Amino acid sequence: MAEKIALVGIGKIARDQHIPAIHGAKEWELAAVVSRSTALDGVDTYPTIEALLAARPDISTLSLAMPPRPRFDVAVKALNAGRHVMLEKPPAHSLAACLQLQRLATEKGVGLFASWHSRFAWCVPAARAWLEDKTLVSLRIAWNEDVRRWHPGQHWIFEPGGMGVFDPGINAVSIMTEILPDPVHVKEATLLFPKNRQAPIAATVAFHHGGGADVRADFDWRQEGPQQWTIDVETTDGHLCLTDGGSKMYVDGTLVDDGLNEEYPRLYRRLSELVTAGRSDMDLSPLVHVVDAFALGGRVLVEPFHF
Amino acid sequence: MAEKIALVGIGKIARDQHIPAIHGAKEWELAAVVSRSTALDGVDTYPTIEALLAARPDISTLSLAMPPRPRFDVAVKALNAGRHVMLEKPPAHSLAACLQLQRLATEKGVGLFASWHSRFAWCVPAARAWLEDKTLVSLRIAWNEDVRRWHPGQHWIFEPGGMGVFDPGINAVSIMTEILPDPVHVKEATLLFPKNRQAPIAATVAFHHGGGADVRADFDWRQEGPQQWTIDVETTDGHLCLTDGGSKMYVDGTLVDDGLNEEYPRLYRRLSELVTAGRSDMDLSPLVHVVDAFALGGRVLVEPFHF
Structure with a gap:
C-alpha cells in the first residue's frame, strides 16, 4: 500500500x-x-x-x-x-x-x-562502479549555463546566501562526491562577483586529492549558446565522460550508457527505501565543499550583471 | 611518568x-x-x-x-x-x-x-555552568583589536584563506559554542573587505537561536586604543559578562571570577586526558560558523588597508 x-x-x-x-x-x-x-x-x-x-x-x-x-x-x-x-x-x-x-x-x-537530485541522474551509479577500482589522474567539472535562461529575473539568487553560480554548481559537486572513491577538499578557489551583485556569477575551484590527481571545477553562468554540464575523468585505465548532467556516459569516447531524466522518480524511490528502513541519509559533503570555496576563495570583481 | x-x-x-x-x-x-x-x-x-x-x-x-x-x-x-x-x-x-x-x-x-585555546580561558567553565539553567535573551560578542599590533606585517592573513578578522574572531565563536547550552546557526553576516585585500577586516554576524534570543557578533581589526574581547549575555535571570577573552567574569556587574592566562597549560592537560583515555575531541562548530558566515555574508568594500 x-x-x-x-x-x-x-x-x-x-x-x-x-x-x-x-x-x-x-x-x-x-x-x-x-x-x-x-x-x-x-x-x-x-x-x-x-x-x-x-x-x-x-x-x-x-x-x-x-x-x-x-x-x-x-x-x-x-x-x-x-x-x-x-x-x-x-x-x-x-x-x-x-x-x-x-x-x-x-x-x-x-x-x-x-536529497541531491543530480545524484539520481541516469549514469551516476554506472560511473561510480566504473571508477571504483581505477587510479585517478584528473577530474574536471565544466558546468556552464545561461543564468538568464534558467533563472530569469530571480534576483534573490545573487543576494547574500543565494549562492550564485554554486546553486547549479553544487549539483556537479554532488555527483563528484558520489562517484569519486577518494575524499577531496578545496585547496583554492576564485570567485567572480559582478560589481552590482552579492553572489558569484562564475567560479573556479581546485581540490586537493590525496593521490595527487588534478581535480578542478569551472562554473560559469555566462554561457550562451550550447549549455554544458560535463564531468571528465582521466584514470590510468581509461577516460570517463559524463555529459548532460549525468544522463550520458562515455568511456574512451564511446557512449556506454544513456538514459531518461528520471532524477526525481528515483529520488522518491530512495525516500521510500529510507522511510521503510527507518534510516536517514544526510550526506553534507556537497555543501561542505561549497562553503569551503566561499571561505577560501579569492574574489574578483567583474562587470555588472543585469537580467 | x-x-x-x-x-x-x-x-x-x-x-x-x-x-x-x-x-x-x-x-x-x-x-x-x-x-x-x-x-x-x-x-x-x-x-x-x-x-x-x-x-x-x-x-x-x-x-x-x-x-x-x-x-x-x-x-x-x-x-x-x-x-x-x-x-x-x-x-x-x-x-x-x-x-x-x-x-x-x-x-x-x-x-x-x-584545540581551541580560548575555550581554556579561566572563566569559561564557570560561565558555562552559570548559563546551563538560564533562559537566553541576548548574546553579544565584541571582539575588537588592532591588527597592526597583533599581526604586524602578516600579509598572508589578508590573503584568500587567511580568514582575516575571523582569525581572532573564531576564538570568540569557540567560547560562545562552549558556554551556550542551545545550538545556533548563522542567519546573516556582513563582511568588510578592504579594497586591496582578499579577507575581511571587520564583520558582523547574526545568529538564529531556537528560543528567539538576539545573538550577534561584531569583529573589528581597526580598533585603536583599548582592545576589547568581550561576550555579554543577557538572560531572564541576570546578566553575565566575560571580558579580557574570558579571563574575567562578571555577573550583574560584580566580578565573580578572575584568573591567570593559563590557556595552553590547560590545553595540554586536556590533551593528556584524551591520550590516556584513547579518545578524540574534534568539535568543528567554531569553524562551521565561520565558513557559514563567508558563504552567507554580504560583502562591503572599505578603504584600502596598509600595515
Whole structure:
C-alpha cells in the first residue's frame, strides 16, 4: 500500500518535478500540500505547516520543496512532530543549520533525507562502479549555463546566501562526491562577483586529492549558446565522460550508457527505501565543499550583471 | 611518568605558548621538535616529519603548531603512522580537510584533538555552568583589536584563506559554542573587505537561536586604543559578562571570577586526558560558523588597508 506524503511549497520545482514524481510513484500517495496561496486540484491544501501537522497525524512523511531559508523552521516543526522529512537541495542555508536538523532527527528517531537530485541522474551509479577500482589522474567539472535562461529575473539568487553560480554548481559537486572513491577538499578557489551583485556569477575551484590527481571545477553562468554540464575523468585505465548532467556516459569516447531524466522518480524511490528502513541519509559533503570555496576563495570583481 | 611529545613548527605561537606549556606540564616531556631552520637547545631536532616518524617510534603524540595549510599533510602522515595528534586552531584550512582527518584518526584508532585555546580561558567553565539553567535573551560578542599590533606585517592573513578578522574572531565563536547550552546557526553576516585585500577586516554576524534570543557578533581589526574581547549575555535571570577573552567574569556587574592566562597549560592537560583515555575531541562548530558566515555574508568594500 502506498505511504501518505505531504508536499510543502508549491513553486516551480514542485510543479515541474516533485508532483509528477509523486503521482508516478507506486510507493507514495500525495495526501496533502501546504501552500498559503495555491490549491492543488484533488489534494487537501493546508495554509501552514502547523495546520497540516495538527490535522493530519496519518501523514508520516513530508517533502519540503520550498527555498532553504524558510525551510529550516518548517523542518524543525515536522521533525518535532515525529514526521520523516525530505529536504530539497541544499538541505539548509547554512551548514550549522543542517547539523542541527541532523541532531534533531536522531533525537526524535525519525528519518531525514538531504536529497541531491543530480545524484539520481541516469549514469551516476554506472560511473561510480566504473571508477571504483581505477587510479585517478584528473577530474574536471565544466558546468556552464545561461543564468538568464534558467533563472530569469530571480534576483534573490545573487543576494547574500543565494549562492550564485554554486546553486547549479553544487549539483556537479554532488555527483563528484558520489562517484569519486577518494575524499577531496578545496585547496583554492576564485570567485567572480559582478560589481552590482552579492553572489558569484562564475567560479573556479581546485581540490586537493590525496593521490595527487588534478581535480578542478569551472562554473560559469555566462554561457550562451550550447549549455554544458560535463564531468571528465582521466584514470590510468581509461577516460570517463559524463555529459548532460549525468544522463550520458562515455568511456574512451564511446557512449556506454544513456538514459531518461528520471532524477526525481528515483529520488522518491530512495525516500521510500529510507522511510521503510527507518534510516536517514544526510550526506553534507556537497555543501561542505561549497562553503569551503566561499571561505577560501579569492574574489574578483567583474562587470555588472543585469537580467 | 611523563609521556613523550614532539612539537612540529617552531614559530611565534610555539615559542610564546606551546614550549612553556609543555615544559611546565608534569604530564609531558618535550622529546623532539621538527623544524627545518631552527634548533631548540636540549631537544632533538628533526628537519622533516618523515625523519621524526622514522627515528622516533617512542614518541606517541605530536602537537602541530604550524599554519593550517601545510598542517594537513603533516597530520595525515602522523595519523597514518599511528600517532596521536593535536592541531592548533583552526584545525585545517577547510572544513572538508578537517573531516578527512577525523575519519583517518577513527580508522587508525588514534586520538585527534582540535584545540581551541580560548575555550581554556579561566572563566569559561564557570560561565558555562552559570548559563546551563538560564533562559537566553541576548548574546553579544565584541571582539575588537588592532591588527597592526597583533599581526604586524602578516600579509598572508589578508590573503584568500587567511580568514582575516575571523582569525581572532573564531576564538570568540569557540567560547560562545562552549558556554551556550542551545545550538545556533548563522542567519546573516556582513563582511568588510578592504579594497586591496582578499579577507575581511571587520564583520558582523547574526545568529538564529531556537528560543528567539538576539545573538550577534561584531569583529573589528581597526580598533585603536583599548582592545576589547568581550561576550555579554543577557538572560531572564541576570546578566553575565566575560571580558579580557574570558579571563574575567562578571555577573550583574560584580566580578565573580578572575584568573591567570593559563590557556595552553590547560590545553595540554586536556590533551593528556584524551591520550590516556584513547579518545578524540574534534568539535568543528567554531569553524562551521565561520565558513557559514563567508558563504552567507554580504560583502562591503572599505578603504584600502596598509600595515
